[in-house]
Amino acid sequence: MIASLYVPRSSPIHALPPGLKVVALMAAGTAVFLIPDPLPVAGALAVVAGLYALARIPARVALAQIRPVLLVLAVIFAAQALLDHWTTGLLVVLRFATLIALAALVTLTTRASAMIEALERGLAPLRHLGLDPAKIGLALSMALRFIPVIAGITREVREAQRARGLDRSIVAVAVPVLLRTLKMADDIAQAMEARGYGGPTGPAAVAAEEARRARGEAP
Amino acid sequence: MSGSADSPPGSAGRITLERVSHRFEDRTVLADLDLVLAERRIAVIGANGSGKSTFARLLNGLQIPSAGRVTVDGLDTRTEGAAVRRRVGFVFQNPDNQIVFPVVEEDVAFGLKNQGVPKAEIPARVDAVLARYGLADHRERATHLLSGGEKQLLALSGVLVTDPAWLVLDEPTTLLDLRNKRRIVDAIRALPQRVVLVTHDLDLVAEADRVLVLDEGRVVADDAPGPATALYSERMA
DSSP states (O other): OHHHHOOOOOOHHHHSOHHHHHHHHHHHHHHHHHOOOHHHHHHHHHHHHHHHHHTTOOHHHHHHHHGGGHHHHHHHHHHHHHHTOHHHHHHHHHHHHHHHHHHHHHHHHSOHHHHHHHHHHHHGGGGGGTOOHHHHHHHHHHHHHHHHHHHHHHHHHHHHHHHTTOTTOHHHHHHHHHHHHHHHHHHHHHHHHHTTOSSSOSHHHHHHHHHHHHHTOOO | OOSOOOOOTTOTTOEEEEEEEEEETTEEEEEEEEEEEOSSEEEEEEOTTSSHHHHHHHTTTSSOOSEEEEEETTEETTTOHHHHHHHEEEEOSOGGGTOOSSBHHHHHHHHHHHTTOOGGGHHHHHHHHHHHTTOGGGTTSBGGGSOHHHHHHHHHHHHHTTOOSEEEEESTTTTOOHHHHHHHHHHHHTOOSEEEEEOSOHHHHTTOSEEEEEETTEEEEEEOHHHHHHHHHHHHO
């Protein structure tokens, strides 16, 4: 999960503003796809490895970022080598590896909350179109928060249905998961309200209530 | 106490229920409640479906009664919901439904942000409450990786960081093992706030100053822990 991918360290990479990291990622991603030769791209990959060291990310964690896509990269290399030339395969694989490693470095060194705050700032001009960046940020945070919770619910339901011999039935798993998720959503909404979110809860609302009470007015 | 609205004169430290009834569709969940809650520790017990959770939700305006009036320190939950919620913190049974953010410190900061606390003040208040409940080392941890007890302590921290005058807890120990239950009970014992505790745990009830026994939406006993628990046990037999 993204929230648990962040590796807290004190490093120059961690200290960079999240927005800058995303812009740098986009620029570097574009650049490696414009370079036509494998050698400079291999050099770029070496630079990314250096950035991992600078960010004090353990080698084990760094390698874990690329391991899940090794098979895909191998298939891409084989296909390019067969259809064109092995150097083309090497170039494409190096490009993808550089980009994936760089994107993972941004995730490993940037807290989800900082990324979401940067996104909120980036979306601020869209206020004029009626969008609320804070609500979008909260929705993203909550998605990160509840993906593992819903995964846990799904696991529990699947185990319960397996115990009843219903593990092959999608409906037998999907319906209880959906019902529990809806109930949870209701409870979460109440909890958020109890914690002061939504509706008239801020200091201005309290001040307005106080003023109404002082004037002896009904709301 | 939080910087919430001042209480009307003579009403501080009291939650009052005046002729309160509540219905869900055609079912009466609570009927004719007339109570003044002023003790430091009040326990609410009753069978499943007796109306305990609805009762708890009335106290901070999460539920508005179908009839009658609930006031907290003189503030009406129907008309002064924002001020009431700043005074009355609420801890739910299942912390997974109360923790909103993916990282511990972000979740604790949520209530403060909602109250408009200046950004510069937030980190120090978050650190203080996390240290108080033994979560300082988990500050940057993903919330879904916490144990059940740690999640409930986080839920408690997220409420107490806003410094409410009252705390309502709806079965906070039901989902916990004995070790984690003890951590929560110790935390509740040390609270300076007035506490209304909905529970099935008779050990916790024994420590209350006053116990309300609910049955089918009515208060059937309002007494000290000994006689109230005896009546409850008798009805449950």
